[in-house]
Amino acid sequence: MARLTGKTALVTGSATGIGLAVATRFAAEGARVVIADRDGDAAHRAAAGIGEAARAVAVDISQEDQVSAAFASLAEGGWAPDVVVANAGVQLFGQDAPAADLDLDVWRKMIDINLTGTFLTVKHAVRTMRERGGGSIILTGSPTGVNGEGKDFTAYSASKAGIHGLARTVAAAYAGDGIRVNTVVPGYTETSLVTTISDDPEARAAIVGRIPMGRAGTPADVEGIMLFLASDDSAFATGALFAVDGGMTTL
Template sequence: MSTTPIPSGRLAGKTALVTGAATGIGRAVAGRFSVEGARVVIADRDAAAAERAAAEIGTSARTAVMDISDEASVQTAFAELAEAGWAPDVVVANAGVQLFGKDAKAGDLDLEVWRRTIDVNLTGTFLTVKHAVRSMLAGSPAGGSIILTGSPTGLNGEGADFTAYSASKAGIHGLTRTVAAAYAGTGIRVNTVVPAYTETSLVTTISDDPEARRAIVGRIPLGRAGAPRDVEGIMVFLASDDAEFATGALFAVDGGMTTL
């Protein structure tokens, strides 16, 4: 049974940027960060949806229009935030795509689907991390928390029919460890949260198909699909100073899915 979290003020004084924050997991995390005391930047390529999300959160939120697959867009967004006094000391690289009906087993996968998925999920995450690191190194003091969104498909064979998506998430897991090791001495921490199948607008192809949904939920030992609220708590922890000794790690929030 879920309960409404009691605000702890764990993120008071922090500024957090969340990509893909207009909907789904990103929206839930941004809202929870605000409840916990952070100023929140709703970063999304959909400007209108980002504005709606920011309005729902209130005066502690603002928007940044950002296409994570376009370096100029990412760089400009970070520069504008710094100029406005909103340079983030927490960055959640959450935005991504999963091209249902196009992603496929390797022998059947179109190169353009592969490229589009990698461009957004892996290259886009890299670009977000790259400019987050630069921004955090320029802070006084330097440092901060970077949190990536992974997937069980990047750890095991869950995504056998989703070659591009699974490979992109495996790359994100590797990127986490590499960047964490490279910047550990600067006060920058990098971790990845690995949610199970989480019902958002990204996965309606599965959630609207009773047979497909039953099959995937059947592989989750806790017996239910994930919801965006399930990811909020671990994100708050990793963003907070309570996690100051955690870096380079993958935190599974998957109902036990990766134990099988």
Template sequence: MAVDLSDGEESRQSARMGTRLAGKTALVTGAAAGIGRAVADRFAAEGARVAYADRDADGAVAAAGASGGRAVPMDVADEDSVAGGFAALAADGWVPDVVVVNAGVQLFGQDAEIADLDLDVWRRTHEVNLTGAFLTVKHAVRGMLTVGGGSIVLTGSPTAVRGEGAEFTAYASSKAGMHGLGRTVAAAYARRGIRVNTVVPPYTETGLVSTLTADPVARAAIVGRIPMGRAGTTDDLEGVMVFLASDESVFATGATFAVDGGMTTL
């Protein structure tokens, strides 16, 4: 059935279809939903062949099927799972030269100020957010070294660079570790053709933060700290991700790109 689009929406969708990533092979973690799904879909629209990696195997299949991509069941906290996912792709000639490290968890109702934080919550958060980033980047780099380089993009957080995460000790520290990991790997592999950059998203209303979205007071407090006056959307992040994945950003590495409505400028 045809969809009637306004002129503005039609132009916007047309502008988001291109060939900026033609010839690229991309893998996006956490690609079954939220930011990961939006970025993976945009990469596909820009001409890349895209692997949708997620521990939600059914969700990955559904997302990949909608865009013509490939689903990769992957638990980023399990090295065998990560290594197996990359190996399966490589066996079919799909060595990613673009990897978006996006999978993460935020344990609302469990994460807390440090005096009240359970060790198990700390460990579970870091296992996915930081160890998961380490494992994904490790195996991404191994593959990229075989194809002459590539671009790795980390999905960071405002909580990593300022005190937005006062009540989320585990989450904020795991994201701060991710930022540090990105700078370290960028420095280590710059001369071998591998770039690593971090994107700081805004407070973005996806399933990850549904607890906050459902609380009008908490939501208003966060949005009130964003100079541009609104919550972010996945659309706000796609453009910078495409830029960093493409050859347009060939001299950018070890950098942090804030796309957060000014939230981290204050």
């Protein structure tokens, strides 16, 4: 039997990259999947590519009215999620910077999308799951929130560290409701989010050279741990960080 048969999963930021890979894998494992993305057209294309087991929702996770409306609409249509992957986020290359050089507007934009957007996704996921007797929430973190990997990305690193703390707090608060909350920490993973690095041979070599396994990550590398955390195989796992970074955070 497929590991997610009978479950419905919502994945934010899933029109492309890690989110799309995870949503596609979830569908292959028997789940119905909701492709939630700010780019509604891209979300519909992604859902069409997956097939009848998928539907698309256009939502800006930094706007609570949109997040709340999305969850309400899904519940009304019989698609209330048992699994929510809070994956959407941005990395503002060319704008993020060391703290003394960081513009306040850039800081606010990053926090609004990455941290507040994740909080709002989690908030409404919890409300939905309490009514359903539990569920699994998975957050996408980053090594920049664990060590000094993001020294030139103050806002991004702070937003991801905040996500890590949010996961632990929510996990503790709602364990009694059968809601599990865990964070997956992908290392350097080549998607459209990091073309500034992947298109620069010198910058790419510098970061790949710090990965003990000697290569960049791919979205496919993240699917398995997300599947485990979405499935009942991880029934006793909550409040934890799961690194998928080729050993980067062991250094």
